[in-house]
Amino acid sequence: MSxxxxxxxxxxRGRMEPVRWLLAAAGVEFEEIFLETREQYEKLIKDGVxxxxxxxxxxxxxxxxxxxxxxxxxxAGKYNLYGKDLKERALIDMYVEGITDLMQMxxxxxxxxxxxxEKNIDSIKERATNRYFPVFEKVxxxxxxxxxxxxxxxxxxxxxxxAILAVEEKxxxxxxxxxxxxxxxxxxxxxxxxxxxxxxxSPRKPPPxxxxxxxxxxxxxx
Amino acid sequence: xxxxxxxxxxxxRGRMESIRWLLAAAGVEFEECFLETKxxxxxxxxGGSLLxxxxxxxxxxxxxxxxxxxxxxxxATKYNLYGKDLKERALIDMYVEAIIDLNELLMTHILQPADKKEQHLATIVDKATNRYFPVYEKVxxxxxxxxxxxxxxxxxxxxxxxxxxxAEECKPDILAKFPxxxxxxxxxxxxxxxxxxxxxxSQRKPPLxxxxVPKVMKIFH
Numbered sequence: 018m019s020x021x022x023x024x025x026x027x028x029x030r031g032r033m034e035p036v037r038w039l040l041a042a043a044g045v046e047f048e049e050i051f052l053e054t055r056e057q058y059e060k061l062i063k064d065g066v067x068x069x070x071x072x073x074x075x076x077x078x079x080x081x082x083x084x085x086x087x088x089x090x091x092x093a094g095k096y097n098l099y100g101k102d103l104k105e106r107a108l109i110d111m112y113v114e115g116i117t118d119l120m121q122m123x124x125x126x127x128x129x130x131x132x133x134x135e136k137n138i139d140s141i142k143e144r145a146t147n148r149y150f151p152v153f154e155k156v157x158x159x160x161x162x163x164x165x166x167x168x169x170x171x172x173x174x175x176x177x178x179x180a181i182l183a184v185e186e187k188x189x190x191x192x193x194x195x196x197x198x199x200x201x202x203x204x205x206x207x208x209x210x211x212x213x214x215x216x217x218x219s220p221r222k223p224p225p226x227x228x229x230x231x232x233x234x235x236x237x238x239x
Numbered sequence: 240x241x242x243x244x245x246x247x248x249x250x251x252r253g254r255m256e257s258i259r260w261l262l263a264a265a266g267v268e269f270e271e272c273f274l275e276t277k278x279x280x281x282x283x284x285x286g287g288s289l290l291x292x293x294x295x296x297x298x299x300x301x302x303x304x305x306x307x308x309x310x311x312x313x314x315a316t317k318y319n320l321y322g323k324d325l326k327e328r329a330l331i332d333m334y335v336e337a338i339i340d341l342n343e344l345l346m347t348h349i350l351q352p353a354d355k356k357e358q359h360l361a362t363i364v365d366k367a368t369n370r371y372f373p374v375y376e377k378v379x380x381x382x383x384x385x386x387x388x389x390x391x392x393x394x395x396x397x398x399x400x401x402x403x404x405x406a407e408e409c410k411p412d413i414l415a416k417f418p419x420x421x422x423x424x425x426x427x428x429x430x431x432x433x434x435x436x437x438x439x440x441s442q443r444k445p446p447l448x449x450x451x452v453p454k455v456m457k458i459f460h
Contacts (some may be wrong), residue, residue, distance in 0.1 A: 069337045069370055080329060086308065087332035094325050107302060110309030115291045148291055204253055 022047040022077040025061070027236065029229040030222045031124065032085050033073045035179060037221060041214035042175040043096035049220065058236050089113075093172040105167045112165055112173040113151070116180045119149045123183050127225040128233075132158055141190045150195050153177055157197040163204055170208070177207040186224050191205075244269040244299040247283060249458055251451070254307045254446045255295045257339075257398055259443065261372075262310055263436035264307060264397040265318035271442065279460050313392055315394040327389045334375070334387055334395040338402050340370050345405045349447050351439065367406050372417050375399060378421040385426060392430070400427045 024039060026033035040047050050186050050222040052058050052072065062070050068083045078095075082088045093099040093109075100106045124139045129137050156165055161191045165173040181202050184191050192199050205211055244262060248255035262269050272278050274294065284292045290305045296302045299318075304310045313459040315321040315331075322328045344363050351359045378387055387395040403424050406413045414421050428437060436443050447455065 068333060068374060069340075078326070080326070082329060082333065084336035086331045087329060087336050090332055091325065091329045094328070103313065104300075105300070106316070107304060107309060107313045109314050111290060111304065111306050114306035114309050118291070152290060 022075055023050065024048070025050045025052065025074040025076075026072050027052050027229070028222070029225055029232070031073075031233070034222060035085065035120070035176065036073060036075060036088055036092070038045075038175050038179045039096075039098070039172060040216065041131075041220065042170075042208075042210050043092065043098060044081060044210045045096065046093075047220070052236050053232065055236050056239070075111055086117075089172065098170065098172040098175070101169070101173055104172075108166045109173045111172050112156075113176050115149055115152065116173075116176045119144055120176075120180055120183065123180075123187070128185075129212050138187055142191065143183065145184050145188070145191055146194065149180075150192070150198060153201075154197045156194045157201055174201075174205060175211075178211065183224075194239055216221050243267075246271045246297040247274065247288075247298075248294050249455055251447050251455060252435055253295075253447075253455075256444055257306065257342070257401060258295060258297060258310055258314065260401045260436065261318075261320070261394055262395075263391075263442065264432050265314065265320060266432045267314075267318065269442070272428045274452055274458055277287060280458055288332070288382065309323070311335075311394065320394040320397070321342075322389055322393055323391070327393075327445050330352070330388045331393050331395045332436070335398050336397045337371055338395075341367060342402055345402070345409060346381050348409060349449060363406070364410055364413065366414060368416065372414070372420060375423075376417045376419050394429050396423075397433070400424060400433065407447075 022045065024033060024036060024047055026049070028049075030191070037047075052061075058072075061067050061072075061074070066081055067074055071083060073083065073085055073088060075088045077088075077091070082091060090099070100109050112127070119141075122137070122144065126137055126141070141189075153165065162168045164170050165177065178201070181192065181198060192202065206215060213219060244267065246258065246269055248257055248271070250271075259269070272359060274283070277353070278295070283289050283294070283296070288303050289296055290303070293305060294306065295307055295310060297310050299310075304313060322331050328378070341363075344359075348356070348359055348363060375387065382390075384390045386392050387399065400423075403414065403420060414424070427433060435441060
């Protein structure tokens with residue numbers, strides 16, 4: 018056993034991708050086990066390894082952690098990406114939760130029927146440009162600092178750069194009205210750990226394709 | 240200004256109820272401002288009080304907090320209901336996140352169209368009795384302590400009790416196979432702050448009635 022965190026999930030982004038981002042941003046190496054068949058998944062359940070019979074699963078510090086937010090909070094706390102006090106944590110939590118709501122739309126998008134896809138892209142664009150991005154544009158403008166909270170790199174910054182890139186994959190010009198976010202994107206992308214994660218060959222997963230959707234349905238179908 | 244936290248939501252459970260439970264469990268008095276019409280929501284949005292244009296919103300300690308989990312995390316930490324260290328917090332988080340998943344099912348039951356209600360109830364009962372309740376029953380059995388985590392009252396206990404009671408509202412005998420959850424329910428219900436919250440006249444909200452669903456939908460859609 019290597020002592021590195023071990024991630025169990027499908028070989029794709031899904032609900033595990035924010036965990037990969039956060040570990041990578043913190044400079045933490047990790048191992049991955051990929052579920053490819055229903056049998057593998059059923060075996061995990063039978064072995065009692067999944068507390069609520071679900072993945073993501075992250076084995077870390079002797080725990081078999083499940084529930085994405087629990088995992089992310091633990092990693093953020095452990096690697097000092099969660100602010101310096103309760104009030105900073107409150108801000109980080111608010112920002113992260115808002116971004117997670119936006120990311121949820123991206124998460125479910127591949128599973129929407131073909132006829133709904135265009136409408137869903139419009140919804141994502143509407144929410145990103147009217148509800149979420151303006152908030153972070155304003156936050157950065159008002160304090161003029163490099164990072165969202167407390168003048169220090171945190172989980173909120175990682176979550177935001179992930180979201181910006183994911184939305185841009187669908188709507189390439191989405192940042193056109195947001196100069197602060199454009200600069201933020203560039204700044205974050207140049208941070209050494211994140212730069213490394215953005216290079217080919219990193220654990221970062223590609224956008225979901227039809228093959229990924231098929232695998233999800235095959236492994237998790239009821 | 241009273242210094243008490245002030246909750247902004249409609250006069251019903253929804254996403255604010257777990258916050259009411261947590262504050263009540265911590266013995267913290269709070270005020271409530273109820274949205275009755277879409278105009279009330281629009282006014283809050285236009286006034287810039289809602290970071291992402293949504294409620295719940297809780298005014299607390301000089302902040303206008305939004306996002307249910309952020310609010311709950313803040314309250315839990317401030318009032319020492321979040322475990323003693325990072326590992327206890329991890330356990331509490333895992334337990335609470337699953338409870339929230341079950342709550343989503345319970346909360347949306349009243350919103351189901353008539354022809355889907357029976358199936359939805361079957362799903363609730365299946366998930367509750369096969370996926371979630373067995374976990375907490377086992378946790379309590381394995382350590383034999385009064386509380387879920389660290390032998391100390393925490394938000395996990397508060398949120399589990401809230402969910403057990405809501406599940407029973409859906410199906411009164413849903414805890415039949417879970418003796419430890421039954422005694423947990425009795426024990427936590429008897430904690431003075433919680434006992435007070437469970438009495439008539441408290442700020443605990445009743446379940447949403449079908450006749451009230453259209454009014455609530457009008458506020459948000």
